[in-house]
Amino acid sequence: MAITDATETQAGADVAAVQGAWPFEAKPLSPLMGAEVFGLDAAQPISDATRDAVLDALNRYKVLVLRDQDLTPAAQADFTRCFGELEQHVNREFRGAGVPEVHPVNNLDENDKPARGRNIGNYSWHTDKSYMPLPSLATLLYAVQLPPDGGDTEFADMEAAYAELPEARKQDLQPLRLWHSWERSREKSGSRHATDQEKQDAPPVNHPLVRTHPGTGRKVLYLGNHSSHVDGWPVERGEALIDELQTFATQDQFIYRHTWKPGDMVIWDNRCLLHRAVANFEMDKHVRILNRTVVRGDLPV
Ligand SMILES: [Fe+2]
Incomplete structure (x- = not known):
């Protein structure tokens, strides 16, 4: 993404001004998005002012990487609860045994051995x-055990992608609504089919294709693998539009790739990002375990 020197200088000044008001240090990870956060211990209770500063930083950077954390599942749940209501997992297999709102994300088979084929929907x-x-505001993912290399997570900026669309295209897309479906998402990613209980728990819903981020007022594309088709359109035509937009919006210039370090807890804004796990490690040899919590957000408009 082309950013001029003048813009960078101004952005740097703005960051310095804002950071003066935050009770932690935020160091940008890329010109597009992402910041490392230092001086914030997620295992300790935080004040309302600190919570607001985290949300402010999230609006600015979209991805926050809290380094050097040491979190039990209960502590992660407590920290997450500061930002809103925690989501249960639709897939009951992924509700953690100790704290059900903390979802284990891993590549372990039924014998706790590393294997391919677990959580494959995460790779779309x-x-x-x-x-x-009421979809998610943010997800918090804490690294419990990492492979020696790889196991990255990628984020694609749906605000930047939308901004790059021609004006006439933006006008065409504005009135459209997409259906999102847990059942269809499972089929698309090749995962085990949704159970009757899951279909009952998460029937399809539709949301605007172009939503306005409630924290920034900026327009973003809201799509991804859970979206199935366009409301009021023949299914295949809608699928083709989703494919085309998603291919456009996940080009390299809109992506930040996170390489995990031990102790990382990554917080990302689901209202303006797509994400996926990257299969760049030996899944049948090395263990990758992360604990996930999800904060419920507002009705997309
Ligand atoms: Fe995810």
């Missing part, structure tokens, strides 16, 4: 919980 571009009436 998606935004968490878009199949719910």
Whole structure:
């Protein structure tokens, strides 16, 4: 993404001004998005002012990487609860045994051995919980055990992608609504089919294709693997539009790739990002375990 020197200088000044008001340090990870956060211990209770500063930083950077954390599942749940209501997992297999709102994300088989084929839906571009009436505001993912290399997570900026569309295209897309479906998402990613209980828990919903981010007022594309088709259109025509837009919006210039370090907890904004896990490690040899919590958001408009 082309950013002029003058813009960078101004952005740097703005960051310095804002950071003066935050009770932690935020160091940008790329010109597009992402910041490392230092001086914030997620295992300790935080004040309302600190919570607001985290949300402010999230609006600015979209992805926050809290380094050097040491979190039990209960502590992660407590920290997450500061930002809103926690989501249960639709897939009951992924509700953690100790704290059900903390979802284990791993590549372990039924014998706790590393294997391919677990959580494969995570390897498709998606935004968490878009199949719910009130989809996710943010996801928090904490590294419990990492492979020696790889196991990255990629994020695609749906605000930057939308901004790059021609004006006439933006006008055409504005009135459209997409259906999002847990059942269809499972089929598309090749996962085990949804159970009757899951279909009952998460029936399809529709949301605007172009939504306005409630924290920034900016327009973003809201799509991903959980989206199935366009409301009022023949299914195949809608699928083709989703494919085309998603291919456009996940080009390299809109992506930040996170390489995990031990102790990382990554917080990302599901309202303006797609994300996916990257299969760049030996899944049948090395263990990758992360604990996930999800904060419920507002009705997309
Ligand atoms: Fe996800």
